[in-house]
Amino acid sequence: MCPQCRAFISADDRVCPYCNSEVNPRPVYRRSTADDLGGLIPHARFLTIVLVLINTGLYIATVLASMRAGGGAVDVDSQVLVNFGAKYAPEIAQGQWWRLITAGFLHGGILHILMNMWVLFDLGAQVEDSFGGARYLLIYLISNITGFVTSLFLLPGLSIGASAAIFGLIGAMIAMGVRERGSRGSAIRGFYMRWAIYGLALSLIPGTDWAAHVGGIAGGFIVGLIVGTPGFSAAIERFWQIAAGVVVAITGLAFFDMAVNLLQVSK
Numbered sequence: 001m002c003p004q005c006r007a008f009i010s011a012d013d014r015v016c017p018y019c020n021s022e023v024n025p026r027p028v029y030r031r032s033t034a035d036d037l038g039g040l041i042p043h044a045r046f047l048t049i050v051l052v053l054i055n056t057g058l059y060i061a062t063v064l065a066s067m068r069a070g071g072g073a074v075d076v077d078s079q080v081l082v083n084f085g086a087k088y089a090p091e092i093a094q095g096q097w098w099r100l101i102t103a104g105f106l107h108g109g110i111l112h113i114l115m116n117m118w119v120l121f122d123l124g125a126q127v128e129d130s131f132g133g134a135r136y137l138l139i140y141l142i143s144n145i146t147g148f149v150t151s152l153f154l155l156p157g158l159s160i161g162a163s164a165a166i167f168g169l170i171g172a173m174i175a176m177g178v179r180e181r182g183s184r185g186s187a188i189r190g191f192y193m194r195w196a197i198y199g200l201a202l203s204l205i206p207g208t209d210w211a212a213h214v215g216g217i218a219g220g221f222i223v224g225l226i227v228g229t230p231g232f233s234a235a236i237e238r239f240w241q242i243a244a245g246v247v248v249a250i251t252g253l254a255f256f257d258m259a260v261n262l263l264q265v266s267k
Contacts, residue, residue, distance in 0.1 A: 143168020
């Protein structure tokens, strides 16, 4: 939509054909068309692939640690997961708050990691493209926290997995559909509401942390409503970039505490 005359124009137009006003590209499209990391990761889903690599790398690390402890090569020993930062109420009660973050990057078995990364690779790319990088990180990381905070109060046992953040991505897309007016918003809402219903129904399977899923989708919906999608204001975009940087720094601190804990338990 042209910011001057409000006429509908194509995404490729740089000058409005109706009022001849110059139209700047949306911030989400201002990124270089070159691939990141020398072409190893396509820029269209750069952050999504980084998240997949982090989750996969930690799964491999926990499998190796589990094998050294006498466990199998597919499923991860529960004590290893606790050592690496699973959500576990007794340890969190001792002040290990960082587990509410690191738990979202751990997985207990090959099917667990494959299913979550498959959904993240598909859904994450859609959210990253719709919201832009900064908002995407805010949605993913904050809904990860809200998911495990909810789980801590409702299901205080051992819990892990990226599904809390993944449900947050679904919630954010529903929020985008709520903010969008007209038939496009209705179509977006309907599509992702079906995702949410199917996902929450599967959450009723015994052993699944339904509380983390509920907390994740609620957190993602709220963040999605607040941040909106990229616009034309450079100041607003800068604000969300700084906010994303703060959340990433907190996540980095959580991983640092996880590493310190691993050194302590390995002694």
